[in-house]
Amino acid sequence: MAVAIFLSPFATIRMMAQVEAETSVDEQLSLLKDADMDVRIEALRALQVSLDPRLPEAMLPLLSDEGNSIRRLAARAIGSRWWQISRDRVEVFVAALAKNRDSERDDEKNMVHRAIGLLSRKYDGDMFARSANGRWVVYERRGLPCLIDTTNGSEELLGWDENEPGWLTSAWGNGALAESVNWHPKAELCVFEMLLHRKASTLWVWRHGKGLRRMAPGDFLKPLGVPEEKISWPGGFFTEFIGWTESGIEIEVFFGVEEGTDLKDHTVRLEWLPEGDGWRVLSRKVENP
Structure with a gap:
């Protein structure tokens, strides 16, 4: 039938x-x-x-x-x-x-x-970045940080989003991860230096138990104290991981501000505090190009 x-x-x-x-x-x-x-x-x-x-x-x-x-x-x-x-x-x-x-x-x-x-499964060499306790290993896949948990062999591609792309700065040219992946010397905490496009970069932060924090350029505007409409976006908006502070992360931000017919370059050092998602301005320098 x-x-x-x-x-x-x-x-x-x-x-x-x-x-x-x-x-x-x-x-x-x-x-x-x-x-x-x-x-x-x-x-x-x-x-x-x-x-x-x-x-x-x-x-x-x-x-x-x-x-x-x-x-x-x-x-x-x-x-x-x-x-x-x-x-x-x-x-x-x-x-x-x-x-x-x-x-x-x-x-x-x-x-x-x-x-x-x-x-x-040795994860040695500069194509890998390993946490201080040895548990977590990062390598680049599809331009993104891919996180391996060595306790069970699982992996997670961090930050995958077709609508909001990002690339590890070291992904261009298939470079070494040391240029863009920064593990905390003690904590299960990692900072990734990311390109958004040719004229913008940012930082992503991963913490065990908290997941990934994708910082966008707009997240820096409030601590910078500059209105979005005054930023010269075509001139570029760039961030750089400087190092670890006692309670957070030191970041340098470089951008241009339009003041009438003038364009002034700003270089600002910020501290981001993971606990409470707080910000603090460490220094500020303004120059005429």
Whole structure:
């Protein structure tokens, strides 16, 4: 006896989207073997956000590709999917990655070290930043801080928001995390230096038990004592982590203020107090450019 199955419109749409996504991944995987290097690169970039379990093995032969960008992207993809690679295959992947460990290109070398550190669970080198107590490890993934809890092997991509993007400053150029990740010397507290776009930067703060605080440029305006409409946003609004104070974080903020036809550069040192979310002005300097 035939049985009729009726699907809701939403279920049908979801099924169609899933089939389309799987078809797209299949196509991109086949293009990884294309003779044209540019085609291989585009396929790699298209697959960067996919979590298809076939990807790690598909990336393995690309570590021997003639193109530096392809080898770098393959190493990045393998590292980001460390949890998809079974323990009995780790040695094979690490051996393949190690062949590029001394690459002349720093970006490729950094991605190789990142992948090896993740696969080996050693998290050593400057592609990782570890908390003082050793429990928490940060590495960069998709331009964002990714937090690993070494007590259970779980990870969390911090700050992911398609509508409000942000990038670790070290993510540009696949740089070392020391440039943008700052752990407190004693507490489970970390400051991330973030780019919002070419003309704006900010800080994000993570605390165990409290989660992530994404500071926006507007959060600094009240302690700065400057109306938003007077800020010269096209000229840039930049923040910099200076260091730890006895009870908080010292931050330097640089911005321009429009005063009539004049533009004046302001450099202000602030202290942010995590407990109570308070602010204190430490110093202020105003200059004519």
